[in-house]
Amino acid sequence: MKHICLALITVALINHPVTVYTSAPHKITILFSASDNGYIYGCCCPSSPKSGVIKRAGFIQSYREKVPDAVIVSTGDIFSVYPDAKRSAVAAKAQSLVGYQAIVPGDQEFVNGIDFFISLGKMLPLTAANLTVNHADAGEVINPYILVNYGVLKVAFIGIIDPDAFKYFQDKDALSKITIGNPAGALTKIYTEVKTKADFIIILSHGGVDFNKKLAKACPWPDIFIGGHTQELVKEPIKDAVVPVIQPGKNGDWQGELILTKKNSDNKQINHSLTYHFFRHPCPPKIKISETIILGDEPFSEYSAKIHENPPDHPGIASLCKNENCY
Numbered sequence: 050m051k052h053i054c055l056a057l058i059t060v061a062l063i064n065h066p067v068t069v070y071t072s073a074p075h076k077i078t079i080l081f082s083a084s085d086n087g088y089i090y091g092c093c094c095p096s097s098p099k100s101g102v103i104k105r106a107g108f109i110q111s112y113r114e115k116v117p118d119a120v121i122v123s124t125g126d127i128f129s130v131y132p133d134a135k136r137s138a139v140a141a142k143a144q145s146l147v148g149y150q151a152i153v154p155g156d157q158e159f160v161n162g163i164d165f166f167i168s169l170g171k172m173l174p175l176t177a178a179n180l181t182v183n184h185a186d187a188g189e190v191i192n193p194y195i196l197v198n199y200g201v202l203k204v205a206f207i208g209i210i211d212p213d214a215f216k217y218f219q220d221k222d223a224l225s226k227i228t229i230g231n232p233a234g235a236l237t238k239i240y241t242e243v244k245t246k247a248d249f250i251i252i253l254s255h256g257g258v259d260f261n262k263k264l265a266k267a268c269p270w271p272d273i274f275i276g277g278h279t280q281e282l283v284k285e286p287i288k289d290a291v292v293p294v295i296q297p298g299k300n301g302d303w304q305g306e307l308i309l310t311k312k313n314s315d316n317k318q319i320n321h322s323l324t325y326h327f328f329r330h331p332c333p334p335k336i337k338i339s340e341t342i343i344l345g346d347e348p349f350s351e352y353s354a355k356i357h358e359n360p361p362d363h364p365g366i367a368s369l370c371k372n373e374n375c376y
Contacts, residue, residue: 075311077199077249078119080109083277085301086157087129087140100302100328102143108304108326109147120197121148122206124277124296125155125255132220134161145172151195153177153208153253155278156215159223166223176208176253179235183226193239196246205247207239207271209264211256214278232256233267240270249309257281258294265292272309272319286321293321302328 088099113119127144128137137160144152154175159166163184169175170190178193194207212229236252243250250271254261257279265274269291276283282298297305308322 075202075248077202077204077309078116079122079251079275079305079307079309080112080119081122081124081275081295081297081305081307082301082303083124083275083297084126084155084280084299085123085140085144086126086299087133087136088300089140089143099300102140102147102301104328105301105304106143106147108328112306118199120150120199120204122251122253122275123149123152124253124275125153126157126277127152127155128157128160130157130160132160132162134165137161137165141169141172150174150197151176151206151208151253153210153255153277154180155210155255156218159218159227160220162220163223163226176206177210177255178207178239179230179232180208180210181228181230183228193235194243196243202248203246204249204251205243206251206253207236207243208253209236209256211254211260211278213260214255232260232264236264236268236271240268244270248311251275252292253277258283258287258296261294261296262287262290265290265294268292273307273321275305275307282325284323284325286323295323297325304328 082105085100085102088101089103109119109121123144128140152173152175154166154169154177158169163182166182167184167186167190171186174192174195175190176192176195180191181187182191192208194205197204197206209232210229211232215224215227215229218224240250252261252264252268252271252274254264254274254276255278256264257276258281261274261276265271271292273286274290274292274294276294276296279296280299281296282303283294283296286293286295295305295307297303304326306324306326310320310322311318
């Protein structure tokens, strides 16, 4: 069984504040990703190299040393398309240690059933305005939107799911317990609540470019749509959409860096600065670490219980990556 150096990412920002920030007025920085597809440790196979959440953890820690107020979000599909509760438990814990502040769940978050999804929601900040789950604890884990304080500003992240994302979903029992409502109707309802609360409104969409362009026509008030699910890479904000649409590609290989700036006092003109950081190359060298950190030679069922929030006597993935250029 391959070694999964999960505990290494625990250095990834556990000491960072997640709700109180200091930054210049009318300017925010967002780090966004999508479609990790269950990759934790990555893959250096020449035909199809993958990133893995460990590299992202190192990058984010390094980035936040320079921009401590950067907000971390995802547009879903953090799990594989195949059911595997043990492996998904590791992926969920890994994601929780990265420091995400808003995630819209994708169809792949339901591959292990409804109970597993609810347990995921107790670990991660999930938002989905048009998602209803038939479960007693659903109200505790699904937020119609998440409001983040950013210095003197407030940023609303609203999750939305394309109903067609579940078009080929195989788990009929899980499908029977979820309802994906009308996206435009759900967003319009939420807008009446958040428009007086937020300086920026960001849509985290588990839907592709075409879906988001159509939704923007019906809901032209957000500052930007960040898409997912279809694994399309949009390197520049799509200008022919009513609202700019971006999307960070497949397998979590691209880390999006978005800077939004309100250009005038009435906050109507917005400048979008978009940069992508590519994680697949160069592949990381083999890193020798202590046996207390490697969690690879035991059953997956024991992984979650043995992940340490603070690995003893270990500098963590970020500092190792800095020394060896592994992300």
